Amino acid sequence: MKKHIFTIFALLAFAPSVSAWNGALHTAIASIADANLTPEARTKIEAALGDHSIAYYAHWMDDVQHKSEYQHVRDWHNVALSPKGKILSAKKADKSASDVVRRADALDGLARAVAALQNRNNLSAQELADNIRYVVYIVGDLHCPSHYVFTDLLEARKMKYQIEKEKKPRSYMRFWEGEAVTATFAWKNNEFVHQLNRLSPERVAALTDGSVMDWVVENAKIYRPIYSYLEPDQHFKRKEYRAWLNKSYEMATDQIGVAGYRLAALLNGLFDESMPKKSIK
Amino acid sequence: MKKTRFTILATLLTLMVGTNAWGWGRDVHATITYIAERHLTPQAKANIEACIDGRSIVYYASWMDNHQEESKMWRHSSYYDKDTHKPVGTAYTELSTTIEKLGDYKSLSETECRHRLYHLLHALGDFHCPGHTYFQNADRSFKRNTHYNVVWIDNKETSYHTVWDILLIRYLRSAFGYMDFGHSLDCNIPQQYVEQVTAGTLYDWMCETANRCVHIYDKFPKRKKGTPKEELGHFDLDLVQEYSRLADEQILKAGLRMAKVLNESFGK
Numbered sequence: 001m002k003k004h005i006f007t008i009f010a011l012l013a014f015a016p017s018v019s020a021w022n023g024a025l026h027t028a029i030a031s032i033a034d035a036n037l038t039p040e041a042r043t044k045i046e047a048a049l050g051d052h053s054i055a056y057y058a059h060w061m062d063d064v065q066h067k068s069e070y071q072h073v074r075d076w077h078n079v080a081l082s083p084k085g086k087i088l089s090a091k092k093a094d095k096s097a098s099d100v101v102r103r104a105d106a107l108d109g110l111a112r113a114v115a116a117l118q119n120r121n122n123l124s125a126q127e128l129a130d131n132i133r134y135v136v137y138i139v140g141d142l143h144c145p146s147h148y149v150f151t152d153l154l155e156a157r158k159m160k161y162q163i164e165k166e167k168k169p170r171s172y173m174r175f176w177e178g179e180a181v182t183a184t185f186a187w188k189n190n191e192f193v194h195q196l197n198r199l200s201p202e203r204v205a206a207l208t209d210g211s212v213m214d215w216v217v218e219n220a221k222i223y224r225p226i227y228s229y230l231e232p233d234q235h236f237k238r239k240e241y242r243a244w245l246n247k248s249y250e251m252a253t254d255q256i257g258v259a260g261y262r263l264a265a266l267l268n269g270l271f272d273e274s275m276p277k278k279s280i281k
Numbered sequence: 282m283k284k285t286r287f288t289i290l291a292t293l294l295t296l297m298v299g300t301n302a303w304g305w306g307r308d309v310h311a312t313i314t315y316i317a318e319r320h321l322t323p324q325a326k327a328n329i330e331a332c333i334d335g336r337s338i339v340y341y342a343s344w345m346d347n348h349q350e351e352s353k354m355w356r357h358s359s360y361y362d363k364d365t366h367k368p369v370g371t372a373y374t375e376l377s378t379t380i381e382k383l384g385d386y387k388s389l390s391e392t393e394c395r396h397r398l399y400h401l402l403h404a405l406g407d408f409h410c411p412g413h414t415y416f417q418n419a420d421r422s423f424k425r426n427t428h429y430n431v432v433w434i435d436n437k438e439t440s441y442h443t444v445w446d447i448l449l450i451r452y453l454r455s456a457f458g459y460m461d462f463g464h465s466l467d468c469n470i471p472q473q474y475v476e477q478v479t480a481g482t483l484y485d486w487m488c489e490t491a492n493r494c495v496h497i498y499d500k501f502p503k504r505k506k507g508t509p510k511e512e513l514g515h516f517d518l519d520l521v522q523e524y525s526r527l528a529d530e531q532i533l534k535a536g537l538r539m540a541k542v543l544n545e546s547f548g549k
Contacts, residue, residue, distance in 0.1 A: 184343075184347060185307075186307055186308055186311075186458075187311075187458060187459075188458030188459075188460070188461070190458070190460055191311075191339075191458045191459060191460055194337065194339070194460060195336070195337055195339065195340055198335060198336075198337065199335070200335070239349065242347060242349070243348075243349070243350060245347070246347060246348060249347075
């Protein structure tokens with residue numbers, strides 16, 4: 001038994017990283033979405049979530065994926081793409097493909113959750129709440145630059161960098177999950193809303209136009225260049241690091257707002273019949 | 282007597298923001314610009330945001346710190362010209378120019394307008410930081426500045442400058458973001474107070490800041506480099522209480538004055 005427990009822990013310890021935006025940024029995305037829900041959608045959603053807002057459950061999926069009943073969500077973080085930006089199906093991936101590619105199943109997870117919510121009369125209260133929480137989380141992750149797995153850039157995902165006087169190098173993928181934003185802005189949750197929930201209706205309409213896959217394709221074009229921002233094992237002096245941060249914070253921060261608007265559009269379409277429905281494909 | 286003292290002080294002081302002196306932390310800069318934003322006229326707010334892609338002015342509160350290469354024209358490695366015995370390239374002169382130029386912002390190129398705005402949003406805040414009031418001594422040296430060590434309440438040695446830039450506010454207000462902090466300071470302020478604080482010019486505000494902040498040196502005279510820790514001044518919890526009001530008031534004043542400058546420039 002002891003041996004089994006050790007094996008399980010060892011497997012967990014060496015499992016590929018499935019981390020996402022940090023909790024604060026997931027919450028910011030959900031809060032911006034919350035500010036853009038229609039009253040009807042918000043009423044129905046909060047009733048399903050036990051009178052909690054979507055922001056309350058923004059990173060819930062991260063918090064439960066260690067449980068046996070939620071193991072399936074561990075692969076719902078990343079999207080895999082060909083060098084030309086074509087979305088690849090994790091299910092159809094070749095067995096020889098990298099583990100991170102075979103586990104990049106976020107779009108399938110989102111499609112399943114959306115389909116379940118479209119037929120929510122068949123769901124139990126628990127299933128209804130879970131599927132809303134999946135949508136809230138996965139749409140956030142689909143706007144995190146490091147969650148786009150380009151098959152020709154797998155080695156680049158392992159890049160690290162080191163800042164002077166620090167003992168350990170930092171992971172470049174981790175950088176995009178928080179520091180790309182928080183190293184520049186120390187905003188609290190309501191402040192993300194104050195800063196980012198201010199786009200014109202025309203701009204919001206343009207950002208939320210199209211399907212979820214259109215959003216992913218568009219994001220992939222924005223995110224692919226991040227792999228050219230850093231040299232492998234790059235060392236920074238403090239001042240150099242600050243200048244380097246300036247390449248990334250504006251885009252990373254703006255994507256928090258974009259994710260919030262799109263999440264609202266998706267949820268409004270699901271829970272308010274007067275609103276246009278968003279499709280996955 | 283008070284007036285004479287003030288005049289002498291005003292003549293002797295030169296107040297600057299240095300490259301190696303950072304200034305308030307980003308939380309305070311965000312709070313100052315947020316207070317300013319709350320006091321903008323609708324017209325000024327619309328005109329300003331049209332210049333900065335619809336963003337809030339708070340977004341750019343620390344742009345100068347983040348983009349040091351692009352803002353180096355406002356950062357000065359020397360505060361004092363030994364040959365001419367005059368302060369050169371001072372932050373005061375530069376900020377005066379920026380305020381003047383923003384007064385006719387429509388004549389500026391898009392880039393200059395943005396950069397002048399970013400400069401104002403940051404530098405006017407730093408002007409109100411007590412640790413950034415450097416006093417010119419009678420021999421024209423700049424010995425009265427906060428670049429020497431004290432012992433902070435956690436018993437660690439730190440720069441007195443850092444105490445005013447960051448540690449004091451972080452200790453007192455770490456639970457606040459800029460919105461909470463801004464609301465707590467800018468809460469039911471009488472219009473009469475706003476008018477009183479925003480009266481005068483940038484030069485008047487400098488002099489007032491200097492006069493209010495000079496006493497921060499009284500309890501912490503400069504110590505020689507290498508002074509043993511036990512002989513350094515200790516910034517204890519009593520001092521945190523004593524100085525918190527000064528720091529809070531400076532932040533509020535900076536925000537109100539920033540709004541005044543912005544309204545005058547962009548509210549036409």
